[in-house]
Amino acid sequence: MNILDKIVLDKRKEVDLKKSIIPVSQLEASVLFQRPTVSLANALRSSNSGIIAEHKRRSPSKSVINQNNSVADVAVGYEKAGACGMSVLTDGKYFGGSLDDLLLARASVQMPLLRKEFIIDEYQLLEAKAYGADVILLIAAILTRAEIKALSEFAKQLRLDVLLEVHDEDELQKSIMPSLDMLGVNNRNLKTFEVSLDTSKTLSKLIPDDFVKVSESGISSIEAIQELKPYGYQGFLIGENFMKSDNPGQSALQFIKSIK
Numbered sequence: 001m002n003i004l005d006k007i008v009l010d011k012r013k014e015v016d017l018k019k020s021i022i023p024v025s026q027l028e029a030s031v032l033f034q035r036p037t038v039s040l041a042n043a044l045r046s047s048n049s050g051i052i053a054e055h056k057r058r059s060p061s062k063s064v065i066n067q068n069n070s071v072a073d074v075a076v077g078y079e080k081a082g083a084c085g086m087s088v089l090t091d092g093k094y095f096g097g098s099l100d101d102l103l104l105a106r107a108s109v110q111m112p113l114l115r116k117e118f119i120i121d122e123y124q125l126l127e128a129k130a131y132g133a134d135v136i137l138l139i140a141a142i143l144t145r146a147e148i149k150a151l152s153e154f155a156k157q158l159r160l161d162v163l164l165e166v167h168d169e170d171e172l173q174k175s176i177m178p179s180l181d182m183l184g185v186n187n188r189n190l191k192t193f194e195v196s197l198d199t200s201k202t203l204s205k206l207i208p209d210d211f212v213k214v215s216e217s218g219i220s221s222i223e224a225i226q227e228l229k230p231y232g233y234q235g236f237l238i239g240e241n242f243m244k245s246d247n248p249g250q251s252a253l254q255f256i257k258s259i260k
């Protein structure tokens with residue numbers, strides 16, 4: 001079984017368990033549930049740098065990246081650096097994240113926050129909203145077209161932006177629909193961990209202009225950004241390159257400064 005299938009299997013168990021413990025009514029009663037969300041797609045459209053900076057402690061491909069910095073410090077650092085938005089990994093087992101990380105980031109900054117998660121159930125969208133997210137990720141590799149439609153339409157009802165992630169042409173073709181805001185091309189194959197910016201370049205011409213294009217993963221230099229911009233990318237999701245530093249905020253600041 002590949003790693004992605006394993007993650008999804010574990011995620012189904014986790015979501016079923018949580019559903020039996022915390023009822024939807026409790027999520028809906030949270031103060032943050034009423035908070036007006038901020039659109040990441042809009043922020044990216046009017047930004048020069050387009051950086052979405054990620055909080056990621058570890059990953060199945062890299063094991064430990066950063067266990068030292070508090071998520072609040074990282075969030076404040078990213079916001080001061082001029083990031084358009086922040087991605088917060090909430091998966092615990094494989095990425096060392098949590099919904100509390102999202103909550104702490106929300107308490108620390110105003111910029112749009114993406115719940116970075118393996119979403120397979122509407123319940124997780126209610127959680128995203130209750131813990132302060134503005135944006136959710138949907139991964140085409142683990143969802144059918146019908147699931148993408150149901151989840152994205154539900155997210156829109158909750159006033160959450162939707163970033164749909166693809167890795168190849170088939171995933172892209174099956175996913176195009178009006179309830180998505182941003183199309184993310186993952187340069188990393190989630191099944192093999194291979195990374196190539198060519199994935200973003202090849203798929204860019206197949207993405208209709210009404211979606212904000214985001215290039216994800218394996219971006220570690222300004223040159224990579226300059227290379228991808230002519231292909232129409234307005235968003236760049238960067239995790240490891242910032243998180244591997246002792247001071248992720250400072251690292252993001254240096255990076256973003258050199259784009260402008």
Ligand SMILES: O=P(O)(O)OC[C@@H](O)[C@@H](O)c1c[nH]c2ccccc12
Nearest residue numbers: 186216217218219237238239240241
């Ligand atoms: O750390 P990187 O190579 O800059 O990548 C960030 C982000 O794109 C990556 O963490 C990611 C992209 N899609 C995902 C889906 C699930 C978990 C993680 C991811």
